[in-house]
Amino acid sequence: MRAIFSTALLLFFSLGSFANPVQDVSRLASEEISKLFKVTSEADILSALEYARAHHQQVVIAGTRHSQGGHILYPNAVMLDMTEYNRVLDVDPTNKTIQVQTGATWAQVQQAINPHRLAVAVMQSSNIFSVGGTLSANAHGRHTQLGPIIETVIDIKIALASGEIVSASPERNPRLFYAIIGGYGALGVILEAKLQLVDNLMLEKTVTAVDYQSYIAHLKDNADTLALHYGRCSIARNQQFLEDCFSIDYVPTDAPASNAALQEEQHITRNAILFDLSRSSPYGKALRWQLQQSLMDRTDRTVTLSRNNAMRPPIHFLAYDSETDTDILQEYFVPLDQFPAFMHAMKAILLEHQVNLLSVTLRYLKQNNDNLLPYAQHDSIAIVLYINMGLDQAAIEHAQKWTRALVDSAQAHNGSYYLAYQRFPSLAQFQRSYPGWTEFAQVKQQYDPTGLFNNLFYAHYIGQPWAAESTRDSNTARRAP
Ligand SMILES: Cc1cc2nc3c(=O)[nH]c(=O)nc-3n(C[C@H](O)[C@H](O)[C@H](O)COP(=O)(O)OP(=O)(O)OC[C@H]3O[C@@H](n4cnc5c(N)ncnc54)[C@H](O)[C@@H]3O)c2cc1C
Incomplete structure (x- = not known):
């Protein structure tokens, strides 16, 4: 009963007016979504997942929407807008770490750590992206002494399709960790991340x-x-x-x-x-x-x-x-x-x-x-x-x-x-550059067997690759009217 009430409350507060169909920043792809949940807490996120499960709908996760291949889109999906789930939870100047909710942008991270004379070790060239979108692309930038952001992740907290909350790091749930970083929202919601920082030299x-x-x-x-x-x-x-x-x-x-x-x-x-x-x-x-x-x-x-x-x-x-x-x-x-x-x-x-x-x-x-x-x-x-x-x-x-x-x-x-x-590269090109996709599909089966999380990118190259070359070969540029 409590769960139903909290879902109803969440719906009331989160379903304001929003542009539908929804587009990413490239405006090359757009899709009608069924509901937008502008989440601000872990409870909101769990309620949104519960809503999607109860209504047999799939879930897409959106940060600042700068991916350009349908990574935040799927027809009639429930969309989690993470951008207001953005609190900086802790800055530890001694160990040079930050714990942050993943809707935060790097601009917000910089505001929080600059007074401590600390700086981000790895992010994109610019600071407009969400931490969650960055982890899900395993992004990189202008730094030279490290590889992609995965090298700076100490641990992450994840909401799985089942509603269970787990931690992942190179030591704890490593299979999930190495799949969800760079996994483009297909495996679960990354709720929080603890990241290594460096001195603001x-x-x-x-x-x-x-x-x-x-x-x-x-x-x-x-x-x-x-x-x-x-x-x-x-x-x-x-x-x-x-x-x-x-x-x-x-x-x-x-x-x-x-x-x-x-x-x-x-x-x-x-x-x-x-x-x-x-x-x-x-x-x-x-x-x-x-x-x-x-x-x-x-x-x-x-x-x-x-x-x-x-x-x-x-x-x-x-x-x-x-x-x-x-x-x-x-x-x-x-x-x-x-x-x-x-x-x-x-x-x-x-x-x-x-x-x-x-x-x-x-x-x-x-x-x-x-x-x-x-x-x-x-x-x-x-x-x-x-x-x-x-x-x-x-x-x-x-x-x-x-x-x-x-x-x-x-x-x-x-x-x-x-x-x-x-989504311009062919399926064969994707499989040549990313042979790990088969193991990725196995991890997906383990953590999200009913396919709660989905998006056009994942479906095109991994979820239903047999259909990709024929019916959904191009960027499927269905434009907003
Ligand atoms: C102008 C521009 C400059 C760029 N520069 C760089 C660069 O310098 N280096 C680089 O590596 N990349 C760069 N990118 C690409 C960019 O890093 C990725 O597109 C990144 O995903 C954008 O973050 P976002 O918050 O906009 O993510 P979104 O586009 O909102 O989401 C991207 C993916 O992450 C998933 N996701 C988002 N939040 C979560 C979460 N909390 N949990 C689970 N999944 C989540 C989404 O479902 C989606 O699949 C650039 C893109 C643009 C448009």
Whole structure:
């Protein structure tokens, strides 16, 4: 009786008006959901799961919805919106750890730990994502001394499909731990995470011009001293397209750990206008590359800033809403020695298919094969593409074609691709890059035998892969009306 009453109360408070169908940030896929639960407590989450079980519905879990391949969508599912389940439960300055509810964003984590002179060890390049979404993608960023986030997870607390709450870590329930990290919401709700932090050191940022042939040599020379690093290559459509690059390097100073004020993003409108120019014209692309060199990535300047401030770069200027087109991300991983050859091949594919490339950035990623669906199978360069494409079916089919060519090329160079983005790669390509999917399916059977948790990504590649190639081959771009 109490359970029914709490479910009813939860429904009353959580079913406000919401946009239905629901979309992820790419707007390439959308689905009608049956109920939205904006959860704020563990009891809310358990009640929502109970509701779904009682109504024979499936559950999707949403953080800040920046995955781009239907990872938060399934038809008629119950959606858990985790973003208000976001309390920082504990910061331990002695052991340099944080315990946090997983709806919290990295921006919230940074606010909590900066006064303690602590910083995040591993997260994405920017701070807008939820901790839960980050763990579920096993994300990585600009750090250089560690692999993906799994290396910083001490333990996690999980709500299983049965309603049971369990802990998982490399020692406790390891099978579940290594599947749910990087498991894209298919195995349970990660409620809380205890994460290892590092000192918020002051860093010196320098920029070096390199071409893509010499990028690896430059990186190898400096890798041991770098705290953070990324690369950026030219998008100007001339001879130097993808060939002229910058290496942006952050080296710790001797200064003690800092609690310097967190900086907020500046010039959002100006940067959004400039970025928009580059969407629609080659002149805009050339102008942006020019300004990037003369304003942002200046080789004649050294800037000193805290790790926390280096890990909150501008991002809001990228917000974009158009009826006809959208911006997407893709990411490919290749071993260091394969990088120049892959860049060469990628350049040819992007030019042949006239892909509207808006930025190419590079990360250095240490090998980590811990989880069941690992992407960092070697010490790798991650090549991150920011691309504008149409929302119409023809554009989607075209994008699927050149994506598969890029995935083929990455695999031919002993590399892989990131699962957080569109469902453009084929089933065969997925299975080649992620052979651990069979064991993942077994763990799913063990912890969620009735398939309570589901999403379009999981169903497409693992849950019902026999149907993927025929009926749901593309990104199934059913758009919101
Ligand atoms: C502009 C942009 C920049 C990006 N930069 C990077 C980058 O630098 N490095 C990188 O590695 N990735 C990057 N990504 C990808 C990003 O890390 C993933 O898409 C990540 O999942 C986003 O987090 P989110 O909170 O938006 O997750 P969502 O999109 O909301 O969810 C992602 C997945 O996690 C699951 N999930 C969410 N919360 C929970 C939970 N509490 N328990 C269980 N499952 C949960 C969802 O069901 C879903 O399957 C970027 C994406 C964008 C759009």
